Amino acid sequence: MSSASTEPKTCHQCKQTISGGKCVQAMGVNWHEDHFLCQDCKSKLIGTQFMEVGGVPYCQKCYLSKHADRCKGCSKPIADKAIVALDAKWHQMCFRCSKCEKPIMKDQSFQVDGGKPHCVKC
Structure with missing residues (x-):
């Protein structure tokens, strides 16, 4: 017969027992509500979208600004879907024909000429 664990929960960040306050379960561990913060800017992450890099929120x-892939066309971070072509990632609207400047859809x-994409028409 097995019994459920009654061990108190401890916070991943500070290793202290979580009692009385809210317990946040994220990334497979428990956190004090006040300790579940962005690693860089220290803003609270409860109720927001967050990303995990190496076990850190x-x-x-x-x-x-620090971890996202960068677009080969504009060098800005890629927050959404990307086109992967020519050994790089691109925003969908940045992957353009280098001759006519029209976007090349996924x-x-x-064709490739001189390492640059060209639509079939050009």
């Missing part, structure tokens, strides 16, 4: 803004064929 980051708010979306800090994640994008299901559209393209």
Whole structure:
């Protein structure tokens, strides 16, 4: 016969017992509500979108500025879907024909000349 564990919960960040306060369960561990913060800016992450890098939480803004992949076309962080082409990642609207400047859609064929994409029409 097995019994449920009655051990008190401890916070991942400070290793202290969580009692009386709210317990946040995130990334597979328990946190004191006041300790579940962005690693960089220290903003509270409860009720927000956060990203995990190496077991550490980051708010979306800090994640994008320091850890997100960068677009080959504009060098800005990629927060959403990306096009992977020519050994790089691109925003969908940044992957353009280098001759006519029209976006090359993800299901559209393209050619490469001098390491740059060209739509089939050009």
